[in-house]
Amino acid sequence: MKSTRLVSVLAGASFALLVGGCVTVPDMDAGLGAVGKLASQTGLVSSSQVDSFTKVAGATAKTFHDITPEQEYYIGRSVAATVMAKHRPYDKAALNRYVNDVGQNLASHSGRPLTRGGYRFQVLESDQVNAFAAPGGLIMVTRGMLRSTQNEDELAAVLAHEIAHVQNQDGLKAIKTGRLNTALTVLAVEGAKQYGGSQVSELTRAFEDSIKDITTTLMNDGYSRGLEYQADAAAVRTLKATGYNPQALVDSLARMQAVLAQHPGGFSQTHPSPQDRIDQLKPLVSGSTAAAAPAARQRRYAAAMAGVR
Amino acid sequence: MTRHALAALVLLCLAGAALAAPLRVEQKNAQMRGNPSFLSPVVGTLTQGQTVEGLNAQGDWQQVRTPSGTTGWVPRSAVIASAGALKSSSGAKVNTGAQVNTGASASEMALAGKGFGASTEAEFRRANPNLDFAWVDRMERAQVPRSELQRFAQAGGLTPPGGTK
Structure with a gap:
């Protein structure tokens, strides 16, 4: 079935990007955009679909709303x-x-x-x-x-x-936005694979910094x-x-x-x-x-x- | 390994599309009530992480149906949209085929599954041995049963205006 194959191609390509290592938010946008372009060139999606895919990939500015x-x-x-x-x-x-x-x-x-x-x-x-x-x-x-x-x-x-x-x-609003972007980008990478050493320490640091942001606000x-x-x-x-x-x-x-x-x-x-x-x-x-x-x-x-x- | 992860990702998309409004239970032992009120009788208990179907919403309450078919009301904060139903922050939708119309970006779906969790806390505790989590655990155990809260309110003459919520 064509649509299922397309899903596999897109998911596979973005998955490869995610496991490729530690990426920053803009990197990931560019990466997912490139996935769309690739799919477009192979005739699997229309250009408008590429646009919407890129748009979703771009929705990565994280706020406290993104905290589950x-x-x-x-x-x-x-x-x-x-x-x-x-x-x-x-x-x-x-x-x-x-x-x-x-x-x-x-x-x-x-x-x-x-x-x-x-x-x-x-x-x-x-x-x-x-x-x-x-x-x-x-x-x-x-x-x-x-x-x-x-x-x-x-x-x-x-x-x-x-x-x-x-x-x-x-x-949660006291957590600095920049921190959240870093943290949740690491999380996105983490979601796709097992913990690796550098991601664990980056995640722990982001967590520690977030706790510090909140406790400083509460106590000072x-x-x-x-x-x-x-x-x-x-x-x-x-x-x-x-x-x-x-x-x-x-x-x-x-x-x-x-x-x-x-x-x-x-x-x-x-x-x-x-x-x-x-x-x-x-x-x-x-x-x-x-x-x-x-x-x-x-x-x-x-x-x-x-x-x- | 890549193929398995891929299959899981695709399954996640399909699972999201299968239910009309899938919700994930975010509360430990959320009590489901016959009507949208804390005083309405309990008709069932949901377990955390369980997926239920969202029906109607009324004020702070959400009506849900369990996979076994029981229908009841839970406070809205007890459930959140499950991974497959997450809206992207921009409101844009991935529209690459009938089955992937879930509106969740890859990063959001990944985020729904992982994050700051038990393992992050364990790392944090290792790095901060001066912190005593025993008191946090003790604090968490101090849940007052609903029946005692009702007795407490009654004994103190606490009657919410216009009856119960």
Whole structure:
């Protein structure tokens, strides 16, 4: 059958190109274009088909969209391991369980309820007021941050903001585009053959650099103001959908503002000032009402937080 | 070896074209529900990597049919377009014959199969022995069962506006 033979010819030729060694993106474009030309000269495809083949081959500028959930999961694990190497996990089962109850319930009402490995929460020992969201849903929050909250709704507001970073894939956006091009080109080559020594080291380096891009952003540089405001807006939606009072986000930011004045560094280094965020948030929260939190909610919050103070 | 790899590549193309809208399950044990709501009864469980057929979409939910014929709803984030159905980033399609009209470039198909994975993590761990992945593993095990989350929400008086999602 002619079309099947054509497929074999094209696939074979591009396969040969892929296994030919480490190619850069433009090289690969040129290569696949040449495959099309060859096929055209042999009369197997029309020139318009050559064009479309070349066009597809050219679609190689990689963005975070090209990262699969599987890859996001592995990136997230290494980011979390890096964060926890710097900030020791706080080993209190009951507290971690409570934070997971609040966080996983919120996540199920978020704009992205499921990820490859699921949403998981862990308290860190640090007194710094801070929280970190690794891609894929591994979220870490410091004891200092927990101390700055006064009720479950405010804790939920903090966690909802971190869930929003996972939902919006902000961590993956921190990976430098050039890096991604290199990494994913290596991957394309890798997809077609067994690992060879140089590809493994190139892939490992690309992975390591990507993890560094994300952890530097999480721990030192912070996201852009725009991404932070978007995360706040998504957090308001998640809080409302779960049944919490979205005003709690404004309240927790006001409290953070006060705490940060005494403890610079950490969160204040990586986030816009709480007051700026409150100004952006007010229109989204105004007019929203929620039933007063029942005593049981405050009791369980107080019981869990006894281990933090 | 080349011939086998080639055959596999061609098979991949054909498999992609065989189903109307093949989706790959990206979630460990994704629960399939009778209706697009977390409160709807579970009608089946999908395993990660499994291919299912995409039917209708509603909000954040996707209706799917398993190879055995069971139909149900899963959160949209639990599935992605399977390798053969990947769209090229430019939207252009390879149109070289009836059977290769999958829209995926060779690099994208290759990408769907491999990437940063367990073996990359293993290399990364070798290069960074100071990192402790035991805590990451421990963190991952902290899944709260759906039934407990429902009890937790109820006990705390958490009722989503307009009923459940």
